[in-house]
Amino acid sequence: MTWLSVEADGPTALERVLRLRPDLRDLFTGYLGLLWSERLVDPVVLELCRLRIAQLHGDRTQALLRYDAAVAAGLTEAQAGAVASWFDAPLFTAHQKACIAYAEVFAMDVHALTDEMADAVKAGMDDAAFVAFTVALGMFDGLGRFRLVLGADEPVTAPATVPAPRPDGVLH
Amino acid sequence: MSTTPRAPSAVAGQPANLRTVLAHRPELNEAFGRLYGTMWSRGIVAPDLKETARMRNARITDCGF
Numbered sequence: 664m665t666w667l668s669v670e671a672d673g674p675t676a677l678e679r680v681l682r683l684r685p686d687l688r689d690l691f692t693g694y695l696g697l698l699w700s701e702r703l704v705d706p707v708v709l710e711l712c713r714l715r716i717a718q719l720h721g722d723r724t725q726a727l728l729r730y731d732a733a734v735a736a737g738l739t740e741a742q743a744g745a746v747a748s749w750f751d752a753p754l755f756t757a758h759q760k761a762c763i764a765y766a767e768v769f770a771m772d773v774h775a776l777t778d779e780m781a782d783a784v785k786a787g788m789d790d791a792a793f794v795a796f797t798v799a800l801g802m803f804d805g806l807g808r809f810r811l812v813l814g815a816d817e818p819v820t821a822p823a824t825v826p827a828p829r830p831d832g833v834l835h
Numbered sequence: 836m837s838t839t840p841r842a843p844s845a846v847a848g849q850p851a852n853l854r855t856v857l858a859h860r861p862e863l864n865e866a867f868g869r870l871y872g873t874m875w876s877r878g879i880v881a882p883d884l885k886e887t888a889r890m891r892n893a894r895i896t897d898c899g900f
Contacts (some may be wrong), residue, residue: 684878686873686877687870687873687874687878690869690870690873691870693869693870694863694866694867694870695865697863698863701862703860703863747898755874770886781841785841785843790845791844791845791859791860793841793842794842794856794863795859795860795863796859797842798857798860798867812848825850
């Protein structure tokens with residue numbers, strides 16, 4: 664379902680919406696793509712948090728997609744499948760769990776984030792990576808809501824690997 | 836919420852704020868500036884409508900800006 668009466672040409676549902684505003688689409692893709700192409704943050708951590716935020720949004724499509732950059736960096740399907748029960752899952756490191764916890768609260772109630780939660784994330788990354796990580800969470804949260812509101816998602820029924828965002832790439 | 840800035844300023848002598856914290860990743864800072872600047876300076880949505888939405892979002896999220 665979409666509230667849009669027209670869509671642009673494009674290879675994915677998200678692109679067909681974003682390309683209605685091609686100047687913003689290119690700048691947005693350039694911004695989001697940097698997070699993945701420059702490896703500003705461990706791609707596995709990024710992907711675990713992206714998947715968890717998709718689950719919190721009730722975004723079944725995005726929760727089934729796996730970005731190739733994360734898979735190449737070591738993300739397993741067992742980990743992706745266990746994100747919803749990360750708290751007591753043995754598949755994640757303490758730092759990965761700290762990052763997922765931070766992502767959860769970021770998306771649900773940003774004022775509930777504590778200094779202790781932030782410190783646990785920063786224990787495994789420098790300030791530059793922490794800044795990039797927090798930017799990424801904002802992108803995942805905002806883009807996820809954008810997709811859901813405008814119906815810009817392909818139907819997916821099983822886990823599928825897709826290219827991670829790149830400055831000159833296609834968004835899924 | 837944070838009792839102190841959780842990420843320090845990356846600009847010597849300047850306090851932590853959105854610009855100086857993003858400066859830890861200059862490439863992100865520049866890409867964000869291009870996107871955000873274009874969104875505000877051009878487009879087909881009236882500026883007063885964008886600002887109304889921004890202020891309402893800030894109030895709902897209890898953001899001082």
